[in-house]
Amino acid sequence: MHTDTGPAQLLHRSAELKEELVAFGTSRLFERLLDPLLPEASGPSGVWDEASAINVIDHFLLQYRLPDGNTVADRFVARRTALTDTDRQMILAWRDPVEGLFEVRSKHDDSLLLLNLLDDLEYRAYTNAGRTALRAVKKGGFLSARLVTLAPVPDAWLFSGVMSSYPRTAAPEIAAAALDLATSRQNLVFRNPEKVKQGWHSMREDRAAFAEFFGSDELILTPEEAEDCFNAYYRHRQHSTANSSLFTLSPELAQAGSVGVIYDQVDGLNFYGTTDRCGTCS
Known part of the structure; x- marks a missing residue:
């Protein structure tokens, strides 16, 4: 039993537990799920990179969702009944790197x-x-x-x-x-709560500016109008008179009959392709 929870002892114990978890996760029990992920460890030339392979395995052990929604770490803790409460707490905390x-x-x-x-x-x-x-x-x-x-x-x-x-x-x-x-x-x-607050504040400011510039938070434009209007909007926001292109539609939206735009107060700015041809930007 491992009952000492001092930092030095926890470091030593974490090494033991990680070694056991790696052996468990790379066993035949999970090879059908892990093997298709390992090619990510090869670069464009197909050369195997050991460091990349280790990180692929690390992600698989801690974050990859198995068919039942659990992780390999969850399965490991469930099967190792001799683990202490501290062991379990440590391993399960690893799921959020x-x-x-x-x-x-x-x-x-x-x-x-x-x-x-x-x-x-x-x-x-x-x-x-x-x-x-x-x-x-x-x-x-x-x-x-x-x-x-x-x-x-x-x-x-x-x-x-x-x-x-x-x-x-x-x-x-x-x-x-x-x-x-x-x-x-x-x-x-957005792990940083202050960054989350800043993000929401920035989006609210941009949404208000968007609605003021276009007269609405919902638009239907032709693809050509969408690019022209949004470039004009971004130049306005950046107080720039340059005629540079800042915004381009994705190939799918560029081929659409028209583009629906909604700046939602929660979901943010979203674009939707439609088959109809119409435009409302002036």
Whole structure:
């Protein structure tokens, strides 16, 4: 029985549990579900990348939804009846990892203080792979990593999967990558409650400006009108007189008879293709 819940003991125990979970999740019991995911670990040239494979497996263990809606971690906890309550709490907490690009704010003997460039929150991160795993990480550098909470220690996080390290000089590339991730995977940003508030505030402001500019929060336009009107709207919002193209429709909408536009107060801005030809933008 593992009853000591000090940080050092939890780190040691987390390594044991993760090893058992990996063996369980990569067993024949799940190979039919895992095997189709592993090609994601091969690059465009088809070369196998071990680090990518580890991260694919890590996602499969903790987040992939099995046909019954559970995760591999859920199944593991259900089958291992000898686990302590602390063991169960730790493993089940791993199902909600934090993915991000992190700036290394400071280094300590056994941990790093990280700033997530996506959600603007700080994380105290430990590793169960030994202190040498953090030796090459430099203060001021950057990491691409997945973190899971080290329950039940408050505000303590654990590296999960493989992290990639980048020097301080990579700051421009990291900033661009963070912007791309924040745009394409907004759930990573909205872990921060303040970012959620800012997002809702920005959307309410934009919706009000949209309704004022167009005279309504619902429009029906031809595809040509939609692109012209929205480019005019975005130039208006940016106080720009440049005649540059900021907005283009998707190929599907560009081929539609007309485009319905609804700026909903909850769902935001949405576009719908219709077969009728009509337009209302002036």
